[in-house]
Amino acid sequence: MNGPASVWTVAIVVAAPVIRTALAELRRPGSARAPWAFATNARALTAAALSTAVLGLVGMPTYGYGAAAWALLAGALVALIVDQRPSGG
Template sequence: MTTAASWLAPVIFAAALLVRTAIGEFRRPGSARQALSFVTDGIALAGGAVAGAAVIWLGRSQAGPAAAGWALLVGTLTAHMVHHSRPRP
């Protein structure tokens, strides 16, 4: 697999998530702020960083430099899930 082809899938997934967030913001103003609130949650970011590091560590031999793209996508999705799964006070 070429490097350009291995970057294609995470870029497509990231673009789809961005478009989904933008459409949600047009339909319901303020929803993007709520969807992206995980960026200010330290525990969620730590979980995403651990998941991203694991993807780079385990996937660099197979995906090469594209493992960084996958790690960014996996880390972002993990942080989002950790943030939204925790109970709020």
């Protein structure tokens, strides 16, 4: 696994929702808070930190910084999944 290429891939994957949120904010001011609300949920952040630490500890010795970048992305996705609230209805 090529470390710099892997880090660039993660950066591109992360840039997509950030750009999407920025465009939504330009269209409707104040709308950017909802998609990123998972960043304030303590349970979601705990799950993200735990998964990031485990994946980072497993992958770093073999793959280096590329594994750390993917571990951070996986942690963010875990936080997003843990924060999902059941739909009312």
